[in-house]
Structures are given as C-alpha cells and as structure tokens.
Amino acid sequence: MSAREPWRAAGALGIAALLVLCVLPVVVLLPAAISDPAALAALSARRLGLLATSVRLATIVFVADTLVAALAVLWAQSARPRRALLVVAIALAAAFVPPVAHAAAWAAVGEGLRVALGLSVTPLAGLPAAALAQSTAFLPLAIAVGLAGAAAVDPTLLDAARVQRADGAALRRVLLPLALPALLAGGAIAALLSLGDEAVPSAFGVSTFAMELFSSYAADGRAGATLALAWPLALVATLVALACAVPLSRVSDHAPRGRRAWSAPPVFGTWTRVALSSGAALAATGSAAVFAALVVGAWPPAAAVRAVADAGPDIAVSCAVAAASAVVACVVGLLAGSPRGPASGPSRWVWGIALLAAVVPAPVVGAGLVALYDNAWTASVYDSPAMLALAALARFAPLAAIAVSVSASHLGRGALEASVVSSPPAHAYRRVVAPQLLASAAAGGLLVAAFSAGELGATLMVLPPGTSTAVVRAFNLLHYGASEEVAAIALAVAAIGVAAALASWALGRRMWAR
C-alpha cells in the first residue's frame, strides 16, 4: 500500500468488479466478432437507413431534451423554492415510468386526439411519436444532470454580475454559460439512451439499428456476429459519449452549499420570463400528461388492481432486480469512485468503463452475458433471475461510480490528508472518506435502480425460462394491444419507484441531520 495512495487497494477492487460486470460480457464476444469478417462488413443500404433513423431520433431527443431541460433548470433556479420543488418533482417523477410505458401513454394520447378531432388516423405515429415518447422518458435525466450543473455555479459570480448588469444579462452571460456543460451533457446522455433503445421506436412501428441487432441475434443466435454488426451504432454512440464527457469534465463545483443562485429574487424581461416559464411548463406537463394518460388508460380501478395482481410476480422480480442492482452498484461505485489517496483524484478507469457501458448497445450486452454464463460451470446463475441483475449492472453499474467519482473530486484535500496522518488508512476511509461519498453513492444507486426497473434490451435476451419482469410483460402486452394492463403495470412500477426515492431521501436527510 503506497503512502501517497493509501486507498489504492479499495479502488482496484472496485475497478476489477466493474471490469467483470461491464467489460467482460463484451470482451468475451471479441474473438467471435473478429473471426466473422462478413458480419463486420455487413453494412447494407437497409442497415445504413436504420442507422440514419436511429441518429435522427437521437438528434431530435437531444435537441428537445437539452432545450426544455435548460429552460426548466434556469426557471427552477430563479423561482420561489416551494414552487420550483413542486414543478421539478413532477418533471422528475416521469423517470420512474419505464420508457415503454411512455410509448403506451403517448399512443393513448394520440388515440384520444384522433377520436376527439374526428381524424381517420392517430396524429401521434411514426418517428415524431417515438421521438416524443423518448423525449419525455429521458427528460428527467437531462433535468437532473442540468440541476446538478446549475447548483455547482458559485452564487457569488451571479452577485458580481448583478451589481453591474441587469438580471437578464447575468442569466445569459454568467449562469447559462457556466451551467451549459452539464445541460449539454444531460442532453447527450438522453441521446445515448435513445440510440440504444429499441422498445419505444418499435411500439410506433419505427425500425432502428438497435432493433436490428436484437432481430439478428434472435434469428441466428450468433453472439459474435451481433457485436460485429453493432460497430456503426457503437461508433456513433462513442462520438456522442465523448461529446458529453468533455463538457462534463468542465463542470465546476465551488458553490457554497445551501446558498441559492439568486440571493434576492431576480427581475427578468417579459420574453425571458415567458421562455423560462414555458420550459418549466413543458417539463411538468409532459410528465403530467404521461401520468394522466396512464391513469385514464388503467381506469376503472378494479381492472387496474386485477392487472397489477396478475403481474404481481413480474413486478416483484423487477423490484428485486432493481434493489439488487442498486445495492451492488452502490458498493462497487463507492470502491471504484473513491480517491486513491488525499492528493489523487478518482481513477480514469471509471470514466473509461462508463463510456464503454454507454456505447455498447443493449442487445450486444445481452448476447455477451449469454456467451459468458451459458456453460456447465455457471448454469445455476444462467438459469436464475440473477442474470437480470447482471444485465442491468452491465449497462448501468458505472452510473453509481461516476456519481461517487464526481463527488470525490470535490473532497477537501486538507481534510483527507489530516485523516491519514492521524489514523490508519482503513479507519480514515471508513470515518472520513466513505461518509462524505455515501450520499452520492446512494443517489447513483437510486439512478441504477430506476434504470434497471425499465431495462428491456438486454433483459429480453437473458430472461430465464418461466421468469419475466414488469417491463417485459408491459412490452409484450403493448404489442398485443392490451394498453389498459400496460398502464396499470406502469403506474404500479412508478409508484414503487417514487416511494423508494422518497424513502431514500428521508433516510438521507436523517443521516445528514446526525
């Protein structure tokens, strides 16, 4: 154990765990992929068209989510605290509705509009509808990242700007540019999720490259070929991920905790007020519309209760997978994202693994897990629901490590040095480092739980016989046209997610109060 890096062993353990969870399922496919030159070169005109559709969809989602999140975040910074909390809570609640249920909700809205307007076909169909559903599904994440970025702006800078120029200028020239990296990163993450999503587009009859990967594997079961086929999508995703990693690394955090950005209420011009309020209204009404459509779709309550009872075992599996993934991701994240020593920042490995997990399409992850665990030695794992947690962890475990890593980069070096001077490294880690990173690890774990509950792309490929999840059930029901049951299941999953988030928040507050 080095004196300069007393916590190196803990970090190495965490990185090793992330490599096994996230990288191994991809690496295991490489030999087969390289030995399949036909698949590597198989970028036909049809597949190029599918790639173009995926990119078009992701671009719309990026623009829509970045714009709405930026306006909503800037509005929340300047609005009265209670009002801002209410609107942000409504907007973020949509994160607990699985993306496939967003598709069901907007399809129901389209059908309602068709009937109300006396149209022959639904106005919400095809690519625009898929873009709308993906935008509302991924907007909460863009808002959450944007809020974190805006909160990291030192309020004193706004004070300095306000003394000399009107509040509108302070907003445009100081707050917006400083929060912009996080806002762009949030939009880019939404675009990444859009690129890898096959469920929402397929619900509106839109074929994408991610669906092509799934179909290809389902047709011939050649896992290596699936990875080889994935390279164009992975390349686009890598470019998007790099574009989001660069601004994220520039997010500064020197803000004194507990201070609001605008100490005295700001006074904006009419157009600025209208623009910011519109963004907040769009974010909240988008989320509220999804919930309203699901409630209307699930009506009457007796039928909804019956549907939820029927789906009970699947919902229980989803909850168990989400909880297990969250706990494992939290522990691994705490180890991998922690600093190696007082003077050294978190490992770059975390960012590298996160990048890989973000750019590998979900069907490839599923195929890799099958290739890795479908053998005599790991048959007991392969035939169990643990595969579902492994699928979720392979895709989302680095999120918790990233959350811890960002938080770790703001730990006071002096306090860390003081901790290792006066006690053994393990004691210092337990008493000084870990408590300061616990909140971000928990937040990361919650994020992993929310994503795991909605995971479909890899889950579909590793589902053990006789087992299903709430989202798989909803996906299947959606294709059979049973939208009432989809709505009821989605509401149940969202209610459990919101309850878990509120419980975590209350627990966190109590821990901080101590």
Add this chain to the structure above:
Amino acid sequence: MIEVRGVSKRYGPVLAVDSFDVTVPATARVAVLGASGCGKTTLLRMIAGLDVPDAGTVRIGGADASAPGLCIPPHARGIGFVFQDAALFPHMSVAANVGYGVTGPKAQVRARVLELLSLVGLEGLGARYPAELSGGQRRRAALARALAPGPARLLMDEPLTNLDSSSRDALLQTIDALAAASGASLLYVTHDRGEALALGCDVVEMRDGRRAG
C-alpha cells in the same frame, strides 16, 4: 452618498444585522470594522441590493434604494462591488471580466478596459483567464471590473484577504490611488484597523450586527 438607517437582517434564528446605521457622504471613505461573522458582509450585500433588508432603509444618491416594499435592482444602484474572493467569471478572459459592466460601442468598451487594466497594473494580461492569474492579480482584475463602469460609490468586502504582505501593501496603494482618482465614495469592510487607517477611512465599528461604541 449612501445612507443606511436602521437596517436589520435575520437568517433563520440568527440576527445578522440589527438596526444598523451608517452614512457615507459623497467622495468620503468609511470603513466598517469588525470581527469575522459580525454582519459586515450582510450589510454590504443589503446596500448593494443583493439581499433584501427585513427592516430599515438604504438611500443611495438621495433616493430610496431599499425600503419596505421597494428594492431597486443591484445594477441600477450605481455601485461598484469588490468581493472578498474576487468572484471573477471563470469562463471569461480578464478583459471580458473587466468589460462586463461597460456598455457602449465596442471600441469604447475596449478602450475603457485597456485603460483600467493599465491603471491596476495588468497590462498585457487581458487575454488570460482568471485561473491563469495569481491571487494578487485576480484582486486587481476584480478592482478593475468594479471601477470600469465608473460607479459613484465603491463597496469593498475585505479585498485584501489571503494575500501576502507585499501584495497587500501594493494593492492597498492601488485602491487608494484609484478611489481618489475616480472620485467615488468608498465603503470598505475589513477586520484590520491598519487597512482602514492606511486608506484614510472614517471607522465605524460593528459587533454582533450592531454599531459599537
């Protein structure tokens, strides 16, 4: 002229400023002297309009700036503010920082920025970013930014904190010279009586949010 009459400010259970009075006549220099946490910064922030007083009035240039039901926006008060930690905008160059509050044709703004950079001894550093400056240079840039729009009143919140003694002495001389040249009235907050006396300020002492003595 700045006239503060009976201003109070409470943060939760803490009464940060309690019925405080102070007057800074035009072109005069007044220092508010007190220990850390006695309410000096809160007082300055209320004068600048960055915080709203719970009670009392702030008059600037003979007109009400803060009073019950009234709060003139900070930028409309005609003040320059030098913050304790400089508070330079990290995404702007030094020149852009200094020119932030200056309005008018670009050439005019540029000329004013160059003039100020020269006055504070930062010639040739306009293209640098705050992270590329030393602590003393950052304070000089902050002083230049506060003076650039030509405010009639200058508020300074412990501008020499965390500087080495030679940098402090040099910056103190610069502040003295520039405050005199600008003709602005100066309200200087510090815990160091020596700084206040070196600037030739009338001293008002503050203790636990109240005027002492």
